[in-house]
Amino acid sequence: MGVIRAEAGAVASDVRLSGEIQAEKSVGLAFRINGRVSERNVNVGDRISAGQVVARLDPTLERNELTAAQASLNAARGELDTARNTFTRQERLMAQGFTTRPRFDQALRARETAQAAVENAEARVELARDRLAFTELRAGVPGVVTARSIEPGEVVQPGQVVITMAREEGRDAVFQVPARLLEDHAGTYRVRVALADNPAVSAIGTVREVAIQADPATRAFPVKVSLTDPPEAMRLGATVTGVLEISTPSIIAIPASALTQQGATPAVWVVDPATSTVSLRPVDVLRFDPDKVIVAHGLEPGDIVVSAGVQALHPGQRVRQLPARSAARGGPA
Structure with a gap:
């Protein structure tokens, strides 16, 4: 009877996502008084410096x-x-x-x-x-204009945001991540980000923020990845691809041939080393691979699992073990 000895390991899976570069911080500029706009000096995409006049009211x-x-x-x-x-x-x-x-x-x-x-x-x-x-609207920090909502001749109210700018000191790569990839909050996430049209331009990022509510349109969760020293070519609005490396600890990989069922629940046959008898134990399956099954719960390191001939077994049956070999540890998939 072929058996394996279960060993704890970690499974790392690479998930490829598509997203865009956004500003880590955005600033909305608004006049402090009401009035009629006489000048608008910037357009979307313009770089502006601290103290620069971006719009004026009729004074x-x-x-x-x-x-x-x-x-x-x-x-x-x-x-x-x-x-x-x-x-x-x-x-x-x-x-x-x-x-x-x-x-x-x-x-x-x-x-x-x-x-x-x-x-x-x-x-x-x-x-x-x-x-x-106050009839002159000045930028308080340097940045890039990402939106404008006024034209000369319009009347604006105090506090009405008329120019939105992205601050220059930080950039995020923002991805829409399916909920199933975020279920295991104990996992760690590392992201490799590259330009979609030029994969040679890349950067490393860390997950800075995971939205607590899914986007109503996509039903996915926006994930903001803070980029470390992003290249200049990663401009705001650029489309990027991200490889999300998810490492899940405390899992065990067993051969696909070892898996059976207990009713509708996945299960494996476990050998009692003291009596050489087998018992059926239910398990929680994290993932099915072509030649192996990733078990999240139900097995402990050191358990002896029957890996062949599982269809002929019944509870309490005595088996003769062939020399045990260790279960393959979870590796990159």
Whole structure:
């Protein structure tokens, strides 16, 4: 009776996927105020630097507000100068006894009121300057424009994203991975990424994020792979292929001839070394290969499994073992 001795191993399977290069981080640019767009200086695909103006609003209203605020400030400063002079005169007369306390207090209050009016006017000028500056939309970080949603003449609202840009410091390869490949969360994932039209351009990546919800259209899970030092040719939007190396620990590979059934459940005959009798044991099959079966659960390292003649056995039957050989360890498939 041919038997094998089960040994634990790992099975690595290469899964080929198709995906695209995306930015690791995207930034949405929006105006802080509402207004009518007068300029849009960038298009999709343009590279922009930090501080670059990407769009402008018509600044007429904000310039008028700034002019009015500056005029109010000048008037308030004139009133403050008059109030200060009046208070200085009343202070001198008070020291000489030539004025009354009510008139002195009135001059003091007038100076304080004029000072507050100047501070309020200065704040209005700063606010008007800020609003005028907000008519220019500037990029805070360098990157590449990936989307735009405005044209000159359109009216935009505060906070409305009008330009989307991809930051330059990181790139992901994004793949749609079937759920069955992600069921074993104990596995480890390494990805080799290459351009679809030029496989010689490649990079190594690590899985950065696995979506917790499947894409409604594909029923697959988006997996983001962070690329390590990607080549310049791997531009945003480029189509790439990825080889996902999934390593599953604690499995046992047995010959296909050793597999039988217990009802509708896969099973194998296991030999008791003390009594040389066999018993049927159900197993969980991870994968069927042409010449072997990958068992995920049901067998332990060291178990003696009948590998030939399984159709003629019955529970408790005594068998004579031929010299045992080890089960083939799981290798790359």
